[in-house]
Amino acid sequence: MKKHNFSAGPSILPQEVFEKAAQAVLDFNNSGLSILEISHRSKDFVAVMEEARALVLELMGLEGKGYQALFLSGGASLEFLRVPYNLMKMHGKAAYLDTGTWAAGAIKEARQFGDTNVIGSSKADNYSYIPKDYTVPADADYFHCTSNNTIFGTQMHSFPETTIPVVCDMSSDIFSRNLDFSKFDLIYAGAQKNMGPAGTTLIVVKESILGHTGRVIPSILDYKQHIDKESMYNTPSVFAVYTSYLTLQWLKNNGGIDAMEKRNNDKAALLYAEIDRNPLFSGTAKTKDRSRMNVTFLLKDEAHTEQFDKLWKAAGISGLPGHRSVGGYRASIYNAMPIESVQVLVDVMKELERSSQ
Template identity: 55%
Template sequence: MKKYNFNAGPSILPREVIENTAKQILDFNGIGLSLAEISHRSKDFQPVIDEATALIKELLNVPEGYSVLFLGGGASLEFCMIPYNFLVKKAAYLNTGTWSKKAIKEAKLFGEVVEVASSADANFTFIPKDWTCPTDCDYLHITTNNTIYGTELRKDVDAPVPLIGDMSSDIFSRPVDVAKYDCIYAGAQKNLSMAGVTLVIVKDEALGKVQRTIPTMLDYRTHIEKGSMFNTPPVIPIYTCLETLRWLKKSGGVEEMNRRAHERADLLYAEIDRNKLFRGTVAKEDRSLMNICFVMNDEYKELEKPFLEYATAQGMVGIKGHRSVGGFRASCYNAMSVEGVKALVNIVVCCRRTMDRPFGRQDCLIAFHPYMTGFIH
């Protein structure tokens, strides 16, 4: 049975990326050594960093004056590196979910934090509108996609102060005006690579303005000066990143990824909206194209567990929703095929059709049993 990986992260990668990485782990470029054992400072690995950097700049149209870094620690480490490097007195944060809250918590260790808006009272079911950012802030921080709650900012924000974006779960899924940002960061394990590397794109002239002493490893200038080689970088995840970037370029770049993202999301959201068993969890205008969250309507809650078991038995992997939301979450990152989304939609459609039978609820409970998967069809 074919399986479709809807995990929120670590998540799906293009098959050719996995296969090519596996080959290099066995023998890197025919040198007789594994990618896992070569020196990161060797003449064999430097071209990997160079090509990956060039592709990122090309695919995102990164302007001159920006550096591309490959760092460790995940996006969570960036929550403190951002204020360490940019917060002089006061910073503004848009609170749209768990990761925003974590970033805010770290920033408060370094200075005053202004929460320009929040949807916490509504369990982050929408992205706040009509808020203003104080002009005396050192920067405004946004999280462009909220993996847990399923909301997304699909357009770059216009801000009166330097803009910083956590794009961990939607980077390379749409065109981005990098020039609007002083810093963009992204944990790679959703749209770019396996877990273990973090992408940072930082405006060089924005650095060096804070008076505090920054620990060497937490200073972006350290890594710019050494070309991401100050300490041993995560070699295999960076190589996987390179393979993904090659795949992205060959597949049509971010414009094509944007088109595919809309196609996948339109298919699944359309069925959720017409299906009496399910409902989406967030405001329609703020729905994420990357993380599609939905739950059973209250009158059908008892079908939630058997539906999950049935869908899993049919090859749908990782669709259980986060505990903060419940229900289901289909993460449709760049590598997810339309075929995979159609397979999930078909299961949801069959559920609706079964409920339309005279004994629909009983039929569903029987049909969802993992050992009677043929019944529903």
């Protein structure tokens, strides 16, 4: 039976990516060798790294604008640390927007470096909305935000205008919608949602913002070192980078970010319409801040839980339970998720309504 994988991450990738990745594990580029056993310095892999880095800038419309793309290791959680190390001046300060668990994690790591100001937070309302009544201080070293909150199902649909560098954790909505990416100075994203498997982190950074802290930066944490070494300062996560490259190619061949955005909007509209229409369900996020990647919802009456869980499991759906801090359900509808799978979920929700009447 076909599976409909609504996992929040690691998460669904295009079927053709799985097939090409599996083939490369057996034989990479007809070399007679597995992609797992080749040197990262081999000609074929250096080409993968170079093309993947170029493709990121091309897809984001950032070519020739002073940006560099890097595929580093350690996860987005390591970027929580790399960001202040690279951008917070000695005796400087930073401004953070607190919109969820991961934003709070970034804030925690920044605090030991210096004056870390939380200029807006929705924590008191269990992060069910995106704060908007805040001002980005013009004298901070940078502003940090999280574009999409995987756990709470909220997403920033607009970003503040400011003169200071803007840093954004786009782990769970990168490549899902078009933005003027040149308004961001540093974007980072763990690969394991829209871009690839767990194991690599994309960093897109405007070079001119680096090198101004007066701080000694450990080599492995220094973005400039990674740029100088063309994202090969140390051994990259070869397979994760290759699989991300395959996904980026798929994305380009399927219309790029604009086409993804349209598909994602259609999927989200279909599912939210059912949540709002069906008397058994309610959404958890404030309507105007709803995420088009992670759709969080509850059964109004928990007595229906057993029946609903039985129905969606029988329909081949997996990965639907919500995060423990929100409860209920979370349907993650990343780029690679076809609208047909969303329709299967909507049909199950309708079926629950019928069977409970």
